[in-house]
Amino acid sequence: MNLAEIRRRIDKVDRELLVLLQERMGLAIRAKKFKRAVVDTQREETVLARAERMHLDLVQGSFARQVLRTIIEESRRLQQEDRPLVAFQGESGAYGEVACRRLVPGGAFIPCMEFVDVFEGVRQGHLDLGVVPVENSLEGAVTQVNDLLTTTDLHVIGEARVAVNHCLLAAEPLDAEDIRVVYSHPQALAQCQRFLLQHRMEARPYYDTAGAAKMLARENPRAAAAIASELCAELYDLHVVARGIADGATNSTRFLLLDRAPFQGQGNKTSIIFATAHEAGRLFNVLRLFAEAQINLTRIASMPLRSDPGNYSFFLDFEGGMHDAHVARVFEQLAGMGIVVKCLGSYPADPNGQ
Known part of the structure; x- marks a missing residue:
C-alpha cells in the first residue's frame, strides 16, 4: 500500500464518518419529540462513560469522550433551534x-x-x-x-x-470514459439508457437514487458512479461527472406538503377525492358541474377502490379555493347528487407550473 492508496482510504473513512454523523444528528432532533427537556444529563453521562469503556487500541478513552461530548453539544444546539x-x-x-x-x-x-x-x-x-x-x-x-x-x-x-435532473456522480474526479459501472434506481437507469449505452457503462439497479450516492460515498468502489440528484453531490462530497444525462429533457415530479392542520389562509388550488357508482354518465355529470362553473381542472386520476374493485376513486385538482363562492356552489350540487367528497385541502399553487 502506497501513500496515495492510504489517502484514498482515509478520504473514504472521512466521508463515511460524516454521513453517519448526519444520521445521528437527524435521530437526535427526532428524539426531542419524546423528551420533556433538551438536556438529559443522566443519558449524556451514560453515553460518555460507554465511550470511555471501549478499549480501542488507537483511540484513547479520554479522546473518545471528548469527541462524543462535542457531538452531544451540537445535538443539543440543533434541538434548541426548534426547526420543523x-x-x-x-x-x-x-x-x-x-x-x-x-x-x-x-x-x-x-x-x-x-x-x-x-x-x-x-x-x-x-x-x-x-x-x-x-x-x-x-x-x-x-x-x-x-x-x-x-x-x-x-x-x-x-x-x-x-x-x-439526473447527474452522473463519482467519489473521485473521473472522466465518463473511466467509469464502467453505474448504480441507481431502475427507473433512473431506464431514463438514462441512451447515455449509458453511448459510454458503454454497465447499469446496476439499486433501491434508491440517493441510496446509490450514499453507498458510493461510503464504499468508493473503483470505476463506479451513481445516477442521482446534484444535491447528493453536495451532501456526500461527490464529483459531478455529467449533468442532465436523462434521455428525455422534460421530467418532473409533483410533491404535496402534508400537515395535521389545514392551510391557514386562502389557497388558490384545491385537491379532492370522490367516488361514484359505476354507471354510465355518472363521472361526466360530476365533471360537467366544474365545467359549467368555469373551474379549471389541473389533474384527473383514477384508482380502483380496494374495498370494491369494481368501482373507482377519482382524484381531482382544480384552480380555486373552498372559500370561493362558485366552488362552494359546486360542492352543494355534488352533495345533492349523493356524491361523497373528501377535500384534501386548499393551498397555494406552485407558481412554477401545474
Whole structure:
C-alpha cells in the first residue's frame, strides 16, 4: 500500500464518518419529540462513560469522550433551534428532500424508509410535516401515495413541482470514459439508457437514487458512479461527472406538503377525492358541474377502490379555493347528487407550473 492508496482510504473513512454523523444528528432532533427537556444529563453521562469503556487500541478513552461530548453539544444546539421536522421517503439527497427544501426552507429534513412512515409520523405528531410525490410527468401517478391519501386525515397545505435532473456522480474526479459501472434506481437507469449505452457503462439497479450516492460515498468502489440528484453531490462530497444525462429533457415530479392542520389562509388550488357508482354518465355529470362553473381542472386520476374493485376513486385538482363562492356552489350540487367528497385541502399553487 502506497501513500496515495492510504489517502484514498482515509478520504473514504472521512466521508463515511460524516454521513453517519448526519444520521445521528437527524435521530437526535427526532428524539426531542419524546423528551420533556433538551438536556438529559443522566443519558449524556451514560453515553460518555460507554465511550470511555471501549478499549480501542488507537483511540484513547479520554479522546473518545471528548469527541462524543462535542457531538452531544451540537445535538443539543440543533434541538434548541426548534426547526420543523419535515419527513420525506428515501435517503438524504433524494428528490423528496429537494422538494422539502423548496417547500420548507430552514426545516430539518428527516428521511423515512417508506411512504407510510411519512404519513404515520406526521399523523402521530412525531414529525411536523411530510412531503410526498403524487405524480411524475413520465411515470404518472404514484400509486402508493394516492392509496394513502384516500385514508389519511392529513391535509395538503402546499405543492412543489421539482425538475428531475439526473447527474452522473463519482467519489473521485473521473472522466465518463473511466467509469464502467453505474448504480441507481431502475427507473433512473431506464431514463438514462441512451447515455449509458453511448459510454458503454454497465447499469446496476439499486433501491434508491440517493441510496446509490450514499453507498458510493461510503464504499468508493473503483470505476463506479451513481445516477442521482446534484444535491447528493453536495451532501456526500461527490464529483459531478455529467449533468442532465436523462434521455428525455422534460421530467418532473409533483410533491404535496402534508400537515395535521389545514392551510391557514386562502389557497388558490384545491385537491379532492370522490367516488361514484359505476354507471354510465355518472363521472361526466360530476365533471360537467366544474365545467359549467368555469373551474379549471389541473389533474384527473383514477384508482380502483380496494374495498370494491369494481368501482373507482377519482382524484381531482382544480384552480380555486373552498372559500370561493362558485366552488362552494359546486360542492352543494355534488352533495345533492349523493356524491361523497373528501377535500384534501386548499393551498397555494406552485407558481412554477401545474
